[in-house]
Amino acid sequence: MDEFSFIKSIQPTGYRQSSLIKGINDDAAVFRQTSQDIVTSVDTMVEEVHFSKKTMTPYHVGYRALAANLSDLAAMGSTPAFYLVSLVVPKGWNKEELSELYRGMQELSDKYQMDLIGGDTVSGKELCVSITVFGYVIKRMARYRNSALAGDIVFATGTLGDARAGLECILTGQDEPFLMGRHRMPSPRVHFAEKLTVLERVTLNDVSDGIANESNEIAEASAVDLHLDFEKVPYSPSVATLFPDKYEEWILSGGEDFELLGTVSEKDWSKVQEIAKQTNTVVTPIGVVKESVDQEGRVYMVKNGEKSILNKSGYTHLQEERD
Amino acid sequence: MDEFSFIKSIQPTGYRQSSLIKGINDDAAVFRQTSQDIVTSVDTMVEEVHFSKKTMTPYHVGYRALAANLSDLAAMGSTPAFYLVSLVVPKGWNKEELSELYRGMQELSDKYQMDLIGGDTVSGKELCVSITVFGYVIKRMARYRNSALAGDIVFATGTLGDARAGLECILTGQDEPFLMGRHRMPSPRVHFAEKLTVLERVTLNDVSDGIANESNEIAEASAVDLHLDFEKVPYSPSVATLFPDKYEEWILSGGEDFELLGTVSEKDWSKVQEIAKQTNTVVTPIGVVKESVDQEGRVYMVKNGEKSILNKSGYTHLQEERD
Numbered sequence: 001m002d003e004f005s006f007i008k009s010i011q012p013t014g015y016r017q018s019s020l021i022k023g024i025n026d027d028a029a030v031f032r033q034t035s036q037d038i039v040t041s042v043d044t045m046v047e048e049v050h051f052s053k054k055t056m057t058p059y060h061v062g063y064r065a066l067a068a069n070l071s072d073l074a075a076m077g078s079t080p081a082f083y084l085v086s087l088v089v090p091k092g093w094n095k096e097e098l099s100e101l102y103r104g105m106q107e108l109s110d111k112y113q114m115d116l117i118g119g120d121t122v123s124g125k126e127l128c129v130s131i132t133v134f135g136y137v138i139k140r141m142a143r144y145r146n147s148a149l150a151g152d153i154v155f156a157t158g159t160l161g162d163a164r165a166g167l168e169c170i171l172t173g174q175d176e177p178f179l180m181g182r183h184r185m186p187s188p189r190v191h192f193a194e195k196l197t198v199l200e201r202v203t204l205n206d207v208s209d210g211i212a213n214e215s216n217e218i219a220e221a222s223a224v225d226l227h228l229d230f231e232k233v234p235y236s237p238s239v240a241t242l243f244p245d246k247y248e249e250w251i252l253s254g255g256e257d258f259e260l261l262g263t264v265s266e267k268d269w270s271k272v273q274e275i276a277k278q279t280n281t282v283v284t285p286i287g288v289v290k291e292s293v294d295q296e297g298r299v300y301m302v303k304n305g306e307k308s309i310l311n312k313s314g315y316t317h318l319q320e321e322r323d
Numbered sequence: 324m325d326e327f328s329f330i331k332s333i334q335p336t337g338y339r340q341s342s343l344i345k346g347i348n349d350d351a352a353v354f355r356q357t358s359q360d361i362v363t364s365v366d367t368m369v370e371e372v373h374f375s376k377k378t379m380t381p382y383h384v385g386y387r388a389l390a391a392n393l394s395d396l397a398a399m400g401s402t403p404a405f406y407l408v409s410l411v412v413p414k415g416w417n418k419e420e421l422s423e424l425y426r427g428m429q430e431l432s433d434k435y436q437m438d439l440i441g442g443d444t445v446s447g448k449e450l451c452v453s454i455t456v457f458g459y460v461i462k463r464m465a466r467y468r469n470s471a472l473a474g475d476i477v478f479a480t481g482t483l484g485d486a487r488a489g490l491e492c493i494l495t496g497q498d499e500p501f502l503m504g505r506h507r508m509p510s511p512r513v514h515f516a517e518k519l520t521v522l523e524r525v526t527l528n529d530v531s532d533g534i535a536n537e538s539n540e541i542a543e544a545s546a547v548d549l550h551l552d553f554e555k556v557p558y559s560p561s562v563a564t565l566f567p568d569k570y571e572e573w574i575l576s577g578g579e580d581f582e583l584l585g586t587v588s589e590k591d592w593s594k595v596q597e598i599a600k601q602t603n604t605v606v607t608p609i610g611v612v613k614e615s616v617d618q619e620g621r622v623y624m625v626k627n628g629e630k631s632i633l634n635k636s637g638y639t640h641l642q643e644e645r646d
Contacts, residue, residue, distance in 0.1 A: 021360060022465060025544070027398035027529045028364035028458070030465045034357040037344060040440075041351035042407045042455055046447040075350035084365045086409070086453045117363075124369040125449045130409045132365055132455040135351070142345060142353045206350045221348070 006095060007121060010102045015115045017081050019136075029117035031082065036136040039078040043069045047090075047127040055170045058097040060184040061129060062104025068208065069133040070108065070188035071258035075206035077143035077193050078135030080112040085131055088124035101129070112190060141197050143204040143262075148222035152203070152263035152289035155272065156234060157189050157281050160211060161247055164254025165239040168246075176238060186258040192281040193260060199271060203263040210253030211286075212299070212314035214261045219297035226263075228287035228310065230303035253314030263289050329418060330444060333425045338438045340404050342459075352440035354405065359459040362401040366392045370413075370450040378493045381420040383507040384452060385427025391531065392456040393431065393511035394581035398529035400466035400516050401458030403435040408454055411447035424452070435513060464520050466527040466585075471545035475526070475586035475612035478595065479557060480512050480604050483534060484570055487577025488562040491569075499561060509581040515604040516583060522594060526586040533576030534609075535622070535637035537584045542620035549586075551610035551633065553626035576637030586612050 007024075015023050022030040045051060045065045056064065066083065073080050085105070089098065109116065114133075166183030169176040196202050203222065205214045211233070219226045233251050240247045264272050269285070276283035292298065301310040308316035330347075338346050345353040368374060368388045379387065389406065396403050408428070412421065432439065437456075489506030492499040519525050526545065528537045534556070542549045556574050563570045587595050592608070599606035615621065624633040631639035 022467065026467050026469075027395040027527075028362045028401075028456075030360050030362050030399065030460070032360045032462065037353050037355045038361065039351045039353050040407065040455075040457070042409045042441060042443050042453075044409045044411065044443045044445050044453070046411055046445055048448075049446055072350040076353065078351075084363065084455060086365045086367045088367065088369055088411075088451050118365060120365050120367045120453070122367050122369055123372055124451060125371075126447055128411050128447060128451050128453075130365075130367070130443070130451075130453045132363075132407060133351075134363070137353070139355065144345065144349050146349075204350075 006098065009099065012116050016113045017115050019081065020115055020117065023115060023117045033136060037139050037142055039073055039076045039135040039137055039142060040132065041069060041072040042130060042132045043072065044128060044130040055167060056184055058100035059104040062101035063108060063185050065129040065131055066105040066108045067186045067188050067258060069131045070112065070190055071206045071208065073133055073135035074188050074190045074193040075143065075204045075260055076135065076137060077141060077197055077204060078137035079194050080114045080133060080135050080190060082115050082117045082134040083109065083131055084117060085119035087119065087121045088126070088128035089121060090124055090126050093127055138197055143202055145203060145205050145218050146221035147201055148203040148218050148224050148263040148289050149265070150224055150289055150291040152265055153269050153285050154226055154228060154263050154287040154289060155283050155285050156211060156259060156261050157192060157283055158257065158259040159234045159236045160207065160257050160259060161235050161239050161250035161254040163256040164250040165243055165247070168243060174242065176242065179236065179238060186256065188258055189260045189281060191279040192275060195275040195279060196272070199264065199268050201265065205261045207257050207259040207261050208255060210255045210314060211261050212252040212310050213312045215299045215310065216312045218261065218263065219299050223292055223295040223297045225290045225292045225297065226287055226299045227290055228299060228301045230301055232284060232286045234282065234284040249314060252310070329421065332422065335439055339436045340438050342404065343438055343440065346438060346440045356459060360462050360465055362396055362399045362458040362460055362465060363455065364392060364395040365453060365455045366395065367451060367453040378490060379507055381423035382427040385424035386431060386508050388452040388454050389428040389431045390509045390511050390581060392454045393435065393513055394529045394531065396456055396458035397511050397513045397516040398466065398527045398583055399458065399460060400464060400520055400527060401460035402517050403437045403456060403458050403513060405438050405440045405457040406432065406454055407440060408442035410442065410444045411449070411451035412444060413448050413450055416450055461520055466525055468526060468528050468541050469544035470524055471526040471541050471547050471586040471612050472588070473547055473612055473614040475588055476592050476608050477549055477551060477586050477610040477612060478606050478608050479534060479582060479584050480515060480606055481580065481582040482557045482559045483530065483580050483582060484558050484562050484573035484577040486579040487573040488566055488570070491566060497565065499565065502559065502561060506579070509579065511581050512583045512604060515598060515602040518598040518602060519595070522587065522591050524588065528584045530580050530582040530584050531578060533578045533637060534584050535575040535633050536635045538622045538633065539635045541584065541586065542622050546615055546618040546620045548613045548615045548620065549610055549622045550613055551622060551624045553624055555607060555609045557605065557607040572637060575633070
């Protein structure tokens with residue numbers, strides 16, 4: 001493949017972000033941002049590891065790759081601005097498929113008024129899509145994992161386990177468009193997270209591995225205990241109907257839902273609900289934050305009236321209550 | 324490989340850049356830069372395409388990957404600040420080798436006081452190292468390819484063709500430490516480029532493909548003609564001695580030397596020489612910039628008294644002089 005002509009074909013014809021000084025076409029891109037803080041992250045997807053041509057079209061691959069990155073920006077409470085794309089392209093991918101991949105990214109970048117400002121395209125044995133995203137956030141208002149306090153309400157956006165169930169539908173030939181769409185075209189909660197900047201404090205974490213993992217990350221980083229109520233964790237009824245033996249596991253650690261897990265003070269809970277309404281986001285309270293006696297930070301889950309410790313992998317085990 | 328424990332092992336224990344607000348350990352990194360412009364670029368290296376275990380140790384792979392990125396920052400006249408690392412890791416690479424790879428990057432990042440602020444590590448069939456770098460530059464002082472003017476002197480740093488010759492030495496078992504080092508551990512011209520900010524105008528381009536390509540990029544972007552003198556292009560005598568049939572080609576398009584090609588007004592040439600001296604950089608004038616009659620921007624090369632057009636691939640062909 002001629003890298004040069006391909007790059008020409010995917011180059012933007014104009015830029016939208018006023019902070020951009022130099023986009024594609026030089027050794028690097030240049031931007032200026034004096035009034036806000038800058039948020040950046042990289043996320044990589046590999047063929048046959050994160051997707052295959054059996055489970056996703058090239059368009060989906062591009063869409064999902066950028067969606068995963070936007071979810072990281074949302075979890076920081078930031079507004080998307082730019083992205084860089086590094087592609088490793090194997091022989092089996094032709095120019096039309098690569099254009100489709102870029103079209104998938106463009107659909108999302110159009111939605112959020114982002115600019116593609118650079119990248120690198122090299123050849124290799126398997127397709128790898130590595131995206132670096134840049135977002136802006138009001139100074140000192142980036143949202144971290146380490147800000148949860150005892151007394152907070154724990155909440156989750158959307159429904160959990162959908163992406164894993166959607167993948168299973170695709171792999172087993174069950175036509176469930178909603179769930180399949182949740183795997184291929186997840187919805188990063190960008191608008192919801194942006195509006196949360198009116199709150200003095202909110203803890204946010206991106207649900208990429210599953211809330212079992214992400215709740216533990218918050219508990220550890222904040223040195224608090226999270227007490228979750230399994231019965232309250234939101235999921236799609238069809239997931240339970242279609243996969244009765246699996247759905248409980250997938251809700252906790254199916255991963256790749258790209259929802260947000262957060263904590264907020266009780267007094268601000270109504271504001272979170274109001275912002276959820278404004279942005280058409282389903283938000284569900286699923287537990288509370290309590291002090292951690294030894295500052296280690298653990299996650300407890302009540303299920304069928306029994307309280308267990310929930311570890312990062314989603315396994316639960318009973319533990320003597322500490323006093 | 325356990326991604327979590329590996330990431331722990333390569334995490335920095337502290338940060339150096341005062342503009343950094345949040346490094347590794349959340350969904351994204353956060354920084355603030357109100358006084359300077361921000362420069363960013365991504366560059367990707369793939370095993371068996373850009374290197375192999377036969378030609379480089381893991382330490383070299385890391386060193387060279389970051390060096391290539393730093394060369395892009397240098398070509399923008401910017402000072403390195405941060406980097407993100409995305410790794411695709413195949414089964415054949417163990418944790419010790421990956422630590423060595425990070426040590427190679429760290430050697431360079433220590434030299435330039437950079438901070439590693441995030442990344443992603445996933446599994447795949449072949450090792451891919453994708454690095455996103457961030458640099459800072461005085462507002463409006465980023466250096467582009469499109470600023471060359473008729474009357475400018477064209478210059479190159481270092482010696483050209485070394486990296487390609489060094490690779491050949493490695494592949495054919497010729498023990499030439501200097502050339503081999505130029506392939507494995509190139510020297511991005513960061514300090515030299517930073518000091519050029521005292522100049523009102525200087526055109527810079529990173530020599531990653533070879534000056535045949537990069538001179539054409541400047542000519543096209545600036546809509547000027549570059550007239551180069553082959554006899555003046557700097558190269559190491561050993562390259563000509565060892566590879567008499569190849570060195571002329573490699574000087575023009577061997578690639579991966581990570582030197583800088585630039586143009587500057589005649590009046591500022593002495594300042595460039597002074598800065599080169601201060602930073603121990605060899606700088607050689609190799610031609611002049613002239614007006615392009617049709618604004619297309621071409622590169623002419625005089626060799627053995629004959630003037631030809633030099634195209635991006637390094638091939639030359641005679642053309643009727645335009646009037």
